[in-house]
Amino acid sequence: MIRSIEWCGDKVRFLDQTALPNDEKYVETSDINVLAEAIVKLKVRGAPLIGISAAYGTLLGLHQHKHSSAGIFLEQFHRSTSLLEKTRPTAKNLFWALERMRNVLRLNSTNNAYTLFDILESEAKAIHDEDRRMCESMGIFGAQLIESGATILTHCNSGSLATGGIGTGLGVIKTAHKAGKKISVYVDETRPLLQGARLTMCELEKENIPATLITDNSAAWTIKQKNVDVVIVGADRVVANGDTANKIGTYNLAILAKEHGIHFYVVIPTSTIDLSLTSGNEIQIEERGVDEVASFSGLCTAPKGAKVFAPAFDVTPNDYITAIVTEKGIHRPPYIESLRQAVPR
Amino acid sequence: MIRSIEWCGDKVRFLDQTALPNDEKYVETSDINVLAEAIVKLKVRGAPLIGISAAYGTLLGLHQHKHSSAGIFLEQFHRSTSLLEKTRPTAKNLFWALERMRNVLRLNSTNNAYTLFDILESEAKAIHDEDRRMCESMGIFGAQLIESGATILTHCNSGSLATGGIGTGLGVIKTAHKAGKKISVYVDETRPLLQGARLTMCELEKENIPATLITDNSAAWTIKQKNVDVVIVGADRVVANGDTANKIGTYNLAILAKEHGIHFYVVIPTSTIDLSLTSGNEIQIEERGVDEVASFSGLCTAPKGAKVFAPAFDVTPNDYITAIVTEKGIHRPPYIESLRQAVPR
Numbered sequence: 001m002i003r004s005i006e007w008c009g010d011k012v013r014f015l016d017q018t019a020l021p022n023d024e025k026y027v028e029t030s031d032i033n034v035l036a037e038a039i040v041k042l043k044v045r046g047a048p049l050i051g052i053s054a055a056y057g058t059l060l061g062l063h064q065h066k067h068s069s070a071g072i073f074l075e076q077f078h079r080s081t082s083l084l085e086k087t088r089p090t091a092k093n094l095f096w097a098l099e100r101m102r103n104v105l106r107l108n109s110t111n112n113a114y115t116l117f118d119i120l121e122s123e124a125k126a127i128h129d130e131d132r133r134m135c136e137s138m139g140i141f142g143a144q145l146i147e148s149g150a151t152i153l154t155h156c157n158s159g160s161l162a163t164g165g166i167g168t169g170l171g172v173i174k175t176a177h178k179a180g181k182k183i184s185v186y187v188d189e190t191r192p193l194l195q196g197a198r199l200t201m202c203e204l205e206k207e208n209i210p211a212t213l214i215t216d217n218s219a220a221w222t223i224k225q226k227n228v229d230v231v232i233v234g235a236d237r238v239v240a241n242g243d244t245a246n247k248i249g250t251y252n253l254a255i256l257a258k259e260h261g262i263h264f265y266v267v268i269p270t271s272t273i274d275l276s277l278t279s280g281n282e283i284q285i286e287e288r289g290v291d292e293v294a295s296f297s298g299l300c301t302a303p304k305g306a307k308v309f310a311p312a313f314d315v316t317p318n319d320y321i322t323a324i325v326t327e328k329g330i331h332r333p334p335y336i337e338s339l340r341q342a343v344p345r
Numbered sequence: 346m347i348r349s350i351e352w353c354g355d356k357v358r359f360l361d362q363t364a365l366p367n368d369e370k371y372v373e374t375s376d377i378n379v380l381a382e383a384i385v386k387l388k389v390r391g392a393p394l395i396g397i398s399a400a401y402g403t404l405l406g407l408h409q410h411k412h413s414s415a416g417i418f419l420e421q422f423h424r425s426t427s428l429l430e431k432t433r434p435t436a437k438n439l440f441w442a443l444e445r446m447r448n449v450l451r452l453n454s455t456n457n458a459y460t461l462f463d464i465l466e467s468e469a470k471a472i473h474d475e476d477r478r479m480c481e482s483m484g485i486f487g488a489q490l491i492e493s494g495a496t497i498l499t500h501c502n503s504g505s506l507a508t509g510g511i512g513t514g515l516g517v518i519k520t521a522h523k524a525g526k527k528i529s530v531y532v533d534e535t536r537p538l539l540q541g542a543r544l545t546m547c548e549l550e551k552e553n554i555p556a557t558l559i560t561d562n563s564a565a566w567t568i569k570q571k572n573v574d575v576v577i578v579g580a581d582r583v584v585a586n587g588d589t590a591n592k593i594g595t596y597n598l599a600i601l602a603k604e605h606g607i608h609f610y611v612v613i614p615t616s617t618i619d620l621s622l623t624s625g626n627e628i629q630i631e632e633r634g635v636d637e638v639a640s641f642s643g644l645c646t647a648p649k650g651a652k653v654f655a656p657a658f659d660v661t662p663n664d665y666i667t668a669i670v671t672e673k674g675i676h677r678p679p680y681i682e683s684l685r686q687a688v689p690r
Contacts, residue, residue: 217594221659249562
């Protein structure tokens, strides 16, 4: 399995996902700014992986202050989490992970800096390790929804490159395949940054799962012509009523799934659930830069100065979603009670 | 207005659309093979423009045989039209234009080669000129459907770069704008070859029509968030019942329009109508090469050897279409009788 990020005692080592599929380039850094920038630039991406990265990023901001006074350590903690919080607004896991780090600090606040660092390091590793185990569990629950012979459509990347384990949506696909179910997968290339083409196609190839790449705008025709049975995606934030923010194009697929009478599944760890928001209208949707759409590899693909609308995510209303799979089980609509019970207090 | 193709007596001059928006590169050729290859490679594209190009292409195959015997001239005519017919399978206008050339030859078959060439040259110019006038007429009819203040979504390029005039779908938009209606347009970039980003954005900019570029997968979210009122597209082949083949992604948009309760208009000259097919299932859909999706400007965007499904078109069933606009007027469902009457016998 690809190790998207690793903690190496006083630095992190992460795979620069923007260089894939042409280069498998790992970056080692002990500088929180390098990691924060990597999150902004999507070198490290995927909601659960952003959460893990934020936890390790906090450590990067602190490892030079292990021998400082507790006061300076706390100040530096605050500075580090503030920086990381501003990297990307939509993935719940980022805020969730930083909140876990904050909580463990609060519960142990009488300790000295050295001990606090140890405690925070354990918490960050736990966040990473728990994510891996949540992926396994989502895989097992989700695979129950996949019949042998199924043709699946997925979007963006919700695999090892998006998580600390086998993935969310892609974890379900891998688990179904490992269980011997004969499945084939169509992969939306996922413009503008082509995470489907660059990342998901690689992961499926490594697992020997039959996969076919399509442009995003081919999805409707593919569903119809290739008899797609089910759409499976991950998500960046799922709110109390089940409304789901995920990579731009997900809402599009949900409508196509409804129109063709096929299932639409969202697979997420409970760390992606945000019970503080009651509906998807409240989710802050990140807008990306013009260049991500209007140029490719330095070459202009639109007239200079062209106006671009580049939302990174969209919101799929809960009534388009057949089921939400978490590490706790399969949640069916209405989601509000089921999701509330799933989230640890 | 951009002159996408011109007949210059013994050669054609066409704009290489694959080089846009970075280069405005014109190609002059007296070689039918160069023009046929240009159609295959989408240097010249758009159903009506393919028809015009095929008519001029026939002349390129004949201009060296003006002084040959009638027998050799006819043989060469057959060879030329056979070559051109094989360039692309879906756009009806290609076959329609060649059929017009064939008919005029049949009606004048007792003439010598020199006179026949003259007659065919006049017919090709007429095809070009009539297309220009049909665009004007579609514009006037279609603009009646656009209210001032409308937000429009369009796909691919259905403008001057796709026709001999102001365009089909884009012609309607231009005509509405010229009539003083305040409109704004969202433009699907239209993967894989980005005709929306590269071509439509340029045409709208030249006309000073407010335009915003989006990735194709943003269409659903854009319709919802930006209150899009209407989707307008051209088409490559419309069959007897109104089923419509157009650039891949059109069926997708038609479903989104239905789901959001907005209008979906198809704008075509009657030369795009194929009454010989009763339903869209009979339309031959061209599949394009893997590289168009899996690489960009020579750079791999997917793992080497990745399997790709790359249909160039999809078929939108007639019941998703609010109205079809032709140079004859506005056709409402059911289309079968109305389209039959519109097509000249």
